[in-house]
Amino acid sequence: MWELIAAVAAPPAKLFVLIIVLSAAALAADFVVPQFRDWTRLFLLVSAGAAAMGPAIDAVRMMDGLIGKMTGLFLGIYPVLAAGMTAAGGALSLINWNPAVFLFVQGAVVIGGKWMVPLLIVSFILDYLSRLVPEIPFTRISEMIRVTLLGTISVIIACYSLFITATGAMAWSSGSAVSEPIKALLRQHVPLVGSFITDTMAVVGKYSSGLAPIAGSYLIVALLVTSLTPVAYVLLTAFLYKWIAALCEPFAHEDLAGLFDDIGKTLFVLCGIMLIVAFAIFYTAILSIVLIKVIAGAG
Amino acid sequence: MWDWIAGLIWLIGMVAVAGAALGPDERENFMPLMRLAVLLYLLGLISMLSGS
Numbered sequence A: 001m002w003e004l005i006a007a008v009a010a011p012p013a014k015l016f017v018l019i020i021v022l023s024a025a026a027l028a029a030d031f032v033v034p035q036f037r038d039w040t041r042l043f044l045l046v047s048a049g050a051a052a053m054g055p056a057i058d059a060v061r062m063m064d065g066l067i068g069k070m071t072g073l074f075l076g077i078y079p080v081l082a083a084g085m086t087a088a089g090g091a092l093s094l095i096n097w098n099p100a101v102f103l104f105v106q107g108a109v110v111i112g113g114k115w116m117v118p119l120l121i122v123s124f125i126l127d128y129l130s131r132l133v134p135e136i137p138f139t140r141i142s143e144m145i146r147v148t149l150l151g152t153i154s155v156i157i158a159c160y161s162l163f164i165t166a167t168g169a170m171a172w173s174s175g176s177a178v179s180e181p182i183k184a185l186l187r188q189h190v191p192l193v194g195s196f197i198t199d200t201m202a203v204v205g206k207y208s209s210g211l212a213p214i215a216g217s218y219l220i221v222a223l224l225v226t227s228l229t230p231v232a233y234v235l236l237t238a239f240l241y242k243w244i245a246a247l248c249e250p251f252a253h254e255d256l257a258g259l260f261d262d263i264g265k266t267l268f269v270l271c272g273i274m275l276i277v278a279f280a281i282f283y284t285a286i287l288s289i290v291l292i293k294v295i296a297g298a299g
Numbered sequence B: 001m002w003d004w005i006a007g008l009i010w011l012i013g014m015v016a017v018a019g020a021a022l023g024p025d026e027r028e029n030f031m032p033l034m035r036l037a038v039l040l041y042l043l044g045l046i047s048m049l050s051g052s
Helices: A002-032 A034-087 A090-095 A100-132 A139-165 A176-189 A195-217 A217-248 A254-296 B002-022 B024-050
Strands: none
Touching: A002 A090, A002 A217, A034 A100, A034 A217, A034 A254, A034 B002, A090 A100, A100 A139, A100 A254, A100 B002, A217 A254, B002 B024
């Protein structure tokens, strides 16, 4: 866990040091040569903006690579899984599984890779351009892109929940007295994706509690940790951007603090997309386990 | 689409450099012209979407 935090925190920490140095240089330049204030602002925004994009674009690239791998994996494994389940027969009655979820999981990942990630990069760029020339703003377009993406993500996650709960085969078995306050806390304090995270917890909890006797509790926990690690990575990066924005607001140029804030907001949307992929990874692994159990005759 | 975004970055970059070179008062006067340039560029996107 600490390794993950250290790996995530290192690039934004370097970025923060760079912002301090650049801001100090810009403030000194403004004091010494105030007639070049416009040029100083331009150089500061171009250099700090280019540096600020680094960790954010890295997170998007990681996401893009993950989606590419998942698409390849799905194309390879889903026909085999579907054929195996149809042949085994028992698998469908075992978990009251809806076969349409195959198509849906693959479609969601393809939509995520083809449309959501490029739109998110466009949103980053438009935010930056709005800060570069405030007289020509693109803030509403980038806000609209974010809202559209969040809407799509919520619809996809709602469909996932529907697929799992429509049959009523699974039940949330952990004590609600423990889980409800945590869910309320997350929903209120994690911006934008807090409610998605709690929904995920509920859906995954429902499914994994039903599957624990089949796949084993430790395996379920290991799968959850593996599939949710990229989500935690992006969420931490987003929070670090918000922290940098908050910390450099008193001394840095106000456009710079606003830019970091916008990047943080966009990364929260990326976190939502990451959740869809995490769902897909989790389902695929669970389906493979169920199929192997059925073939082995232990289901 | 990426070509269009790259072009937009170039256009806004040139506007930013021109704005810094002009200074605050002249920038105020030239801003309508710069906005017109962005408008024409956005029209380019619309014609690209319709396939013409």
